[in-house]
Amino acid sequence: MSFLRRTPAAVRERLLRGERLLVSAPSGEGHLAATDQALLLPDGGRLPYEEIEKASWDQRGLTVIRADGTTVRVAVTEPGRVPETLRERVNSTIVVNKHVNLPGVDGGVRLVARRKPGGEVLGWTFVFDEGLDPADPGLRAQAEQALEGVRRSMGV
Known part of the structure; x- marks a missing residue:
């Protein structure tokens, strides 16, 4: 079974035209996913990589500080490859x-x-x-x- 088919339909449906899903991880609220364009949050939000100032991980999950100073937290206990993908995508901006x-x-x-x-x-x-x-x-x-x-x- 391909990676894309294993990803929940709710995540796949949020992809924009031409956007590629890179990795995803289950969270307490749904799924966290990294595409080639943005970080898709479990609550339905999306954070374009160029708007992420800093991201950090600990045993509770992900903390993102946006360029406008606001903070987003997502509970993720098994992030898989999301942390390194997020780092690479933010650095590429x-x-x-x-x-x-x-x-x-x-x-x-x-x-x-x-x-x-x-x-x-x-x-x-x-x-x-x-x-x-x-x-x-x-x-x-x-x-x-x-x-x-x-x-x-x-x-x-």
């Missing part, structure tokens, strides 16, 4: 990941460019070092200036 020290402060900013799988660069994210205020207009201006330098040097 990162085009640039560069840390730049900011002048006059103790720290810097990580400049991250992301894209949809196989698509163009969607945008850049500033991840300030711990202790730096991302709302500080002076730091934002320095980060913007650093970004322009990185974009010029990398052609992105």
Whole structure:
């Protein structure tokens, strides 16, 4: 029996046209599945890989931190190959990941460019070092200036 036929129909029905199912795992609420485009959550939600900031696993399951700061938790006791597939797919959306020290402060900013799988660069994210205020207009201006330098040097 093929992998796709062993996957519950409720998961297969959620695939978008042309989307490929890569792996799936049962959870307390249904099935968690990774496709070539997104992580399909048991509650019917979908998380595009370019919107996932961080994912971690422990004995209780998966914790995902989205780019907007919200957290998603899924109880999965037997994740199978989902963790490594999720890591690979999220990493494939990162085009640039560069840390730049900011002048006059103790720290810097990580400049991250992301894209949809196989698509163009969607945008850049500033991840300030711990202790730096991302709302500080002076730091934002320095980060913007650093970004322009990185974009010029990398052609992105």
